[in-house]
Amino acid sequence: MFEQTRYSVLVVDDTPENIDIMAGILKNTYDVRAAPNATVALKIVQSSSPPDVILLDVMMPEMDGFELCKILKSDVKTQRIPVIFVTANTSKESVSKGIELGAYYYLSKPVSPSVVMAIVAAALSQLSEYKILQEEVQKAANTMRLLKNGCFQFRTIEEARSLALILAKMASDPVRLVSGLTELMINAVEHGNLGITYDEKGKLNEQRQWRQEVERRLSLTENRDKLAYIYIEQNDTEIRFRIIDQGSGFEWQSYLEIDPERADHTHGRGIAMSRMLSFSSVEFQGAGNEVIATYSL
Numbered sequence: 136m137f138e139q140t141r142y143s144v145l146v147v148d149d150t151p152e153n154i155d156i157m158a159g160i161l162k163n164t165y166d167v168r169a170a171p172n173a174t175v176a177l178k179i180v181q182s183s184s185p186p187d188v189i190l191l192d193v194m195m196p197e198m199d200g201f202e203l204c205k206i207l208k209s210d211v212k213t214q215r216i217p218v219i220f221v222t223a224n225t226s227k228e229s230v231s232k233g234i235e236l237g238a239y240y241y242l243s244k245p246v247s248p249s250v251v252m253a254i255v256a257a258a259l260s261q262l263s264e265y266k267i268l269q270e271e272v273q274k275a276a277n278t279m280r281l282l283k284n285g286c287f288q289f290r291t292i293e294e295a296r297s298l299a300l301i302l303a304k305m306a307s308d309p310v311r312l313v314s315g316l317t318e319l320m321i322n323a324v325e326h327g328n329l330g331i332t333y334d335e336k337g338k339l340n341e342q343r344q345w346r347q348e349v350e351r352r353l354s355l356t357e358n359r360d361k362l363a364y365i366y367i368e369q370n371d372t373e374i375r376f377r378i379i380d381q382g383s384g385f386e387w388q389s390y391l392e393i394d395p396e397r398a399d400h401t402h403g404r405g406i407a408m409s410r411m412l413s414f415s416s417v418e419f420q421g422a423g424n425e426v427i428a429t430y431s432l
Contacts, residue, residue, distance in 0.1 A: 145186035173198035208237035217258035230395035241398035315413020318405035327380025384422025
């Protein structure tokens with residue numbers, strides 16, 4: 136599995152005092168590097184030793200944070216590095232622009248040390264999960280590309296992850312598919328069958344109790360026989376995945392896009408990111424306990 140004892144954080148800001156503040160917050164936990172402008176930052180990111188996460192000021196001379204983020208997200212080698220915008224301008228227009236460019240998080244100045252640590256940890260957790268999936272999917276059997284139609288059932292988070300790793304091998308770019316497929320399948324378990332709400336997951340993440348609560352709910356009598364299903368149909372141009380859970384559904388319309396008001400939350404991006412990065416379309420049906428995700432070949 137992917138192992139790293141200490142992550143690297145790049146702080147990009149044209150004000151030395153702001154760099155010092157961020158370095159003071161992060162240095163005991165992470166290796167902190169700094170760049171006084173976007174040009175220097177770009178050289179560091181494109182080097183042989185890129186950072187694991189970037190804290191990026193928006194307002195900078197010559198090239199601002201938005202432009203740098205756009206460059207990073209358009210390059211396959213750097214697009215997966217989490218970008219956390221740090222700015223005093225938290226208007227809805229500014230936040231929306233950053234999210235549209237691919238930023239995962241948004242922090243407002245002056246920053247709170249505890250919030251900075253929580254958001255960086257969440258971003259790195261997401262990155263680590265992606266790297267593990269990327270490594271594992273390369274090991275899966277290529278024979279899955281022969282599958283044209285099928286149905287699988289799963290009950291737990293582990294079963295969802297394992298099945299997603301195998302099914303991703305149906306695609307020409309399995310690494311692109313696996314992260315989105317994993318998100319939608321885990322969503323069917325935790326939010327669908329187990330009924331963990333958005334607010335509940337936020338609190339569980341803060342308390343680092345999400346895994347324990349998932350296991351507790353899986354063991355409850357009313358949940359022991361609940362299954363989720365994934366149906367696969369493949370033709371010459373696309374693969375259609377239909378995922379169905381036994382939950383009561385949710386207000387899925389709010390999660391197809393990344394809401395600027397949730398920009399500093401530690402979760403809630405999975406469906407939108409799946410739609411943006413993994414599938415050509417993601418369509419929920421009815422109450423939301425059925426989703427059809429299409430991958431173009």
